[in-house]
Every structure is written in structure tokens, then in C-alpha cells.
Amino acid sequence: MMSRSHINKPVELPPRIPARNLVLGLAIFLTLIAALFLLIDRTRMFPDHFETANGRILEIRKVVDGQVDSQYGGRMIYGVEAHVQYTTNGKSQNRWLRVSDNMPRETLLLRLTSNPKECIVYWPPKQPENARCWIEPGSSATSGSPQ
Numbered sequence: 336m337m338s339r340s341h342i343n344k345p346v347e348l349p350p351r352i353p354a355r356n357l358v359l360g361l362a363i364f365l366t367l368i369a370a371l372f373l374l375i376d377r378t379r380m381f382p383d384h385f386e387t388a389n390g391r392i393l394e395i396r397k398v399v400d401g402q403v404d405s406q407y408g409g410r411m412i413y414g415v416e417a418h419v420q421y422t423t424n425g426k427s428q429n430r431w432l433r434v435s436d437n438m439p440r441e442t443l444l445l446r447l448t449s450n451p452k453e454c455i456v457y458w459p460p461k462q463p464e465n466a467r468c469w470i471e472p473g474s475s476a477t478s479g480s481p482q
């Protein structure tokens with residue numbers, strides 16, 4: 336018979352990371368993310384040289400932007416438009432405008448779930464036909480009419 340004395344040796348396990356170190360690291364990470372979020376000026380996501388006006392959103396719709404075909408099939412690309420009333424140069428405007436194309440789709444959908452009633456309408460100088468609608472963070476259905 337063979338000796339099995341080597342089987343009874345205790346196996347050395349790698350050192351454990353205490354749970355409190357993991358929780359502390361996660362808390363520090365989340366605090367840094369929150370600080371970065373607060374430091375970024377999110378109130379003006381469009382360039383300062385654009386002209387702006389406060390707008391009142393009447394309704395929102397999803398529109399087809401295009402279609403992508405490939406050898407594996409196709410898919411539709413959708414965008415969002417808002418029916419907005421706003422005043423520019425003393426004239427009242429009532430138009431369908433693109434909504435915040437420069438943000439991730441998930442962020443836009445999250446903002447739309449609050450049923451916003453206001454947006455900032457912005458356009459390049461001397462090009463009001465290229466106006467777009469920016470839904471600010473925190474816009475809600477209970478907010479008053481634009482000034």
C-alpha cells in the first residue's frame with residue numbers, strides 16, 4: 336500500500352478580501368461618479384453661440400429616421416419629435432422639432448417618461464428653420480408654462 340500522508344496537508348487558500356474593503360471601495364467609486372456628475376455643467380448641452388427660446392411641448396411622437404439593410408436582415412432607426420410652441424423675434428412658432436439628438440437613447444427615453452411640458456428650443460444664428468428641442472434634466476409634467 337501507498338502512503339497517503341500528503342493528502343492530509345492543509346491547502347493554503349489565497350488571502351480573502353474583507354467585505355468591508357469591497358464596500359468601501361464601491362462607496363468611494365460611487366462618490367467620485369456623483370462628484371463628476373455634479374461638476375459637469377449639464378444645464379447647457381448646446382454651444383453658447385446658439386440662439387434659444389423657452390418652448391411648451393404639446394405632444395411627442397416617434398418618427399422613422401431611416402432603415403439599415405444588411406445581408407443578415409434590416410432594422411429601423413427611430414427618432415423623437417416634439418410639437419412645440421415658442422416665440423422668436425416676437426413671432427409665435429408652432430412646429431414639430433427634433434428632440435435632443437446629441438444624447439444617448441436611454442437618457443432621452445428616461446427624460447421622456449416624466450412627460451415633460453417644457454424644452455429649450457435652440458438654433459444656429461440666422462437659421463431658425465434648423466431649430467431643435469432640448470429637454471432639460473428635471474423637466475416634468477408639473478412644471479409651469481415657459482417665460
